[in-house]
Amino acid sequence: MPTNIPKLDLPNSNTKMFEMQHITFRIRTLLHRAFYLSGDYDMYSIWNFCPMTNWNQAKALLQSCSLCRAESFPIVFWLVVLFSLFGAGFNCYELMQVWSCPCAKLAVWRQRHFYVLDHWALRKARLVSSGIIMIAWLMLIYGIIAISPHAMLPWILVTSFVLSVEWFIWLLEVITGRLPINLQTLLSQVLHVFFLGMVCCVKSVFEVALGEHVEHSLRII
Numbered sequence: 001m002p003t004n005i006p007k008l009d010l011p012n013s014n015t016k017m018f019e020m021q022h023i024t025f026r027i028r029t030l031l032h033r034a035f036y037l038s039g040d041y042d043m044y045s046i047w048n049f050c051p052m053t054n055w056n057q058a059k060a061l062l063q064s065c066s067l068c069r070a071e072s073f074p075i076v077f078w079l080v081v082l083f084s085l086f087g088a089g090f091n092c093y094e095l096m097q098v099w100s101c102p103c104a105k106l107a108v109w110r111q112r113h114f115y116v117l118d119h120w121a122l123r124k125a126r127l128v129s130s131g132i133i134m135i136a137w138l139m140l141i142y143g144i145i146a147i148s149p150h151a152m153l154p155w156i157l158v159t160s161f162v163l164s165v166e167w168f169i170w171l172l173e174v175i176t177g178r179l180p181i182n183l184q185t186l187l188s189q190v191l192h193v194f195f196l197g198m199v200c201c202v203k204s205v206f207e208v209a210l211g212e213h214v215e216h217s218l219r220i221i
Contacts, residue, residue, distance in 0.1 A: 068201035076198050077205075081144060081220070083195055088137035095130040098123065133158060140199070147215045149206045152199065159196050163189075 068076065136155040143151030167189060173179040209215040 068197075068204065073201070073205060076201055077218075080195075080198050080202050084137065084141050084144060088134070088141055091130060091134045091137055095127070095134055098126045098130060133162075143206075144202065145220055147206050147210065147218055149203045149210070152203045152206075156196070156199060156203065159192075159199075163192055163196065166192075 136158045139151045140155035143149065143153075143155075170179070170185065170189065174181055179185075206215070206218065209218055
């Protein structure tokens with residue numbers, strides 16, 4: 001009988017364990033790089049919710065990728081000046097039109113699903129809203145000329161409230177099928193938000209300039 005029996009080379013268990021550890025380490029490294037996980041996992045919590053902290057982080061993120069930079073600020077500033085004058089003039093014309101001609105047609109900047117209201121109630125609502133917005137526009141222009149961030153704040157608050165309501169109503173009407181998605185409407189909404197961001201940029205620059213006493217370089221008059 002033959003005595004030379006070939007021996008089978010069985011894989012070493014230590015080698016398999018090393019290979020598995022190497023693969024799992026590579027997977028962890030890949031996930032860490034893909035999702036930017038921090039080494040301190042205690043900071044990730046569903047109960048650690050601070051609205052102001054989250055808002056400041058979101059605001060810093062938006063400002064980092066916005067046009068509010070030193071090289072583009074002159075363009076942003078003069079666009080804000082031109083749009084402010086145009087907005088105040090248009091709102092003044094609309095207010096005079098509603099006051100002198102109650103039956104005048106209402107010009108809107110997006111698709112709307114209209115609800116029928118009483119004629120005089122609608123006229124009063126238009127007069128009040130146009131008056132408030134007109135005051136906000138005038139204060140915005142004054143804030144730009146006088147470098148007063150506090151005077152610009154009413155326009156920012158009013159516009160933020162109006163845009164929030166407009167976005168909510170428009171999304172609700174689109175979801176419920178009352179209005180189709182229209183590219184012109186979506187573009188109008190985005191442009192209003194973009195202009196609001198430019199005004200906030202000018203306001204923040206004014207605050208920094210006043211704090212450092214260098215506001216003379218920002219005066220129009």
